[in-house]
Amino acid sequence: MFQCTPEYARKVPRPRSEKARQSVLDAMRAALSAGGYEAVTIEGLAESAGVSKQTIYRWWGSKAAILGEALVEGSVPGADVAVPMTSDLGVDLRAWFSAMSAGLARPEGVALARALIEVTAADHALGLVLNERLAAPIREWVTERVARGRAAGDVRSDVDAAAIADQFIAMASYAALIGQPLSPERVEETVVRLLRGIAAGSRP
Amino acid sequence: MFQCTPEYARKVPRPRSEKARQSVLDAMRAALSAGGYEAVTIEGLAESAGVSKQTIYRWWGSKAAILGEALVEGSVPGADVAVPMTSDLGVDLRAWFSAMSAGLARPEGVALARALIEVTAADHALGLVLNERLAAPIREWVTERVARGRAAGDVRSDVDAAAIADQFIAMASYAALIGQPLSPERVEETVVRLLRGIAAGSRP
Amino acid sequence: MFQCTPEYARKVPRPRSEKARQSVLDAMRAALSAGGYEAVTIEGLAESAGVSKQTIYRWWGSKAAILGEALVEGSVPGADVAVPMTSDLGVDLRAWFSAMSAGLARPEGVALARALIEVTAADHALGLVLNERLAAPIREWVTERVARGRAAGDVRSDVDAAAIADQFIAMASYAALIGQPLSPERVEETVVRLLRGIAAGSRP
Amino acid sequence: MFQCTPEYARKVPRPRSEKARQSVLDAMRAALSAGGYEAVTIEGLAESAGVSKQTIYRWWGSKAAILGEALVEGSVPGADVAVPMTSDLGVDLRAWFSAMSAGLARPEGVALARALIEVTAADHALGLVLNERLAAPIREWVTERVARGRAAGDVRSDVDAAAIADQFIAMASYAALIGQPLSPERVEETVVRLLRGIAAGSRP
DNA sequence: GGCTAATCGAGACGGTACGTCTGGTCTTGCG
């Protein structure tokens, strides 16, 4: 009686092919590493993914959209660093910033970072989304760690955790952009200087 | 020594047209502001400069080369900031970083920064040159100011001026890239934190 | 009488939908008149017939096959002329050729003739079938009428009725093809000349 | 002296490549013979002509336009028959109609005729032009020959030479279209019947 | 002022990739 053709029992003539979708995303990731974002072509993508152009245009509409999906789905080297927190803020920051720098120093890290930067420069809206997606976990980690430091009395109460996170992200991105990875010394100097700047007893 | 215009030196049958050259560079600058680096086409450049494609290819060889020359010749908003040095390091850094941030916050500053970033991501070699050309004066200014601070006993002896300069450049670039200019508060926070981090007498 | 759905006629799990079939054929006829054979697309046909592409491909396999069936089933203007035979050969030929010309002069007649010609040029096998189907009645009529004329002593014994029929068909087709319908004067001239050529007492 | 820069001495930056033009026309002629008009693609043409698509689109704008030029320039088998006129009308007509039929019976003649028919059915305007171009010489020849016959007293004064020419053209076209060349017997029968129909002294 | 040679504009050329369209096949779920 209540019956069995609920309005959500809609027509699903043929579902989107998950295989085709993954092939395209994989092809995009491969192409990025191979030649950078600008060198990626939809036709090349279609061919190397074994997919027709129409299938790509049906679902994505632009190169940037594919990149976006590829990044949002896949893991991004250097961005997913999860560093365990110890009781020593300096140790933790050093470990985390070192890991991020190292991730962005590897060839595929540089290629990916450049692709991200290019697409952000070219497509503002997508850039914001990607940045948010990649920066958010970092900001979160830093915020959490700084809060703990504050609780432990190591850190001034007026420091802006987001600003610190953004500073690190900016530095790592810039290094990848110009192709000169941050040296361990530079990492060390930056962390030490930061610690001095946010230490609890500093003036003013 | 004896002389230097041998009869076989029949060079300079016709000098390069300076007018054509400037037209192209101007067209490039205009096109960058209008639609970003990727949207610039050689054909469009040729047309809006009233110049033939061949003339462009004869002298430049690539879009990036034109951009390079356009930037090296012209002024770059946000990069040419020349701030007078006072006796107060904090005042000077604040003034300078504010000026740079403001320059990059204006629409044409953002467009230019994005173009720079795009071309750097796409053409590594040119990117290095441009970065050097634009970053060098900044590094110089910062180095000089920090040296004075050190001499005046305001600044620790172990701070790395280049690292500081790069940090500021990276932050300003990143802000332009994601289209979210640095707020005055963020500028203030960054400068204050930096000062604490480099102040003479801080530990360790 | 009693009626006829015996239980043993369950051999055919589900019969082909006659409605869908007719929709497609109707859509084909409509599309032909609207834009010519080449402008017909299977997708357009499917849509305007309210039928899925697969249904068309399941039963026909090609545009030409649909056209073939559409023409074999439907009536063809100018081809189905049935003119009563009188005792006067000239009157009959005039009447018949005029009717055929007039049929092919009307807009839908021209469109259909063109479609036929196109499909014949493109698909030889189907073209032969269609030509046979459409020309046969004509040849029959002409043969019969000429035979009567011969019997009546009006017509030479060596005339080739099929050749005459083909000549008329060719002339009418050609006129439709180039879009210049045969004028009544041209029809008259042709018939008169033919009659002279086949008249019983002519030499050699 | 009087002057030397006449306004018609216009800029001719680089003349159109005659070689490319001929390659395309040749490729079109070859493709027509190979697979018929509908099977010709611009891309295939470009490739087999060793020419870029853009070059084709620059000059022609449509497949039909290329065909038109190809036919207007090249020789058309069966259409260019030039038969010497003797004093015997029957001999001449027989010779000419045989030659035309034979030309259209050869494979390339059939292919070309079909292509012509297809394009005429599909593109009315071009069809008219092509028909005029190909039919005109035939009509001329027939008209001239009939006029001579009339002058010699062999032919009735009221015959319409154009009608006769069109009849032959229609018959030959139709034969090519359905792929059944006119047999020598059919040719003979047609000529003989025609001669009887137009002979001077026939009634009415 | 005439000669010479590289410049300039214009734009045709062979190409690559674009984004769109249609053809013909395959894959769902409903009836």
Add this chain to the structure above:
DNA sequence: CGCAAGACCAGACGTACCGTCTCGATTAGCC
């Protein structure tokens, strides 16, 4: 299992630029 719906692969369409290549016209410096 027929059918509507529509996703799929394939490939042609016509367009936009690419970077190279003629062209005739222009022009700066040396005779």
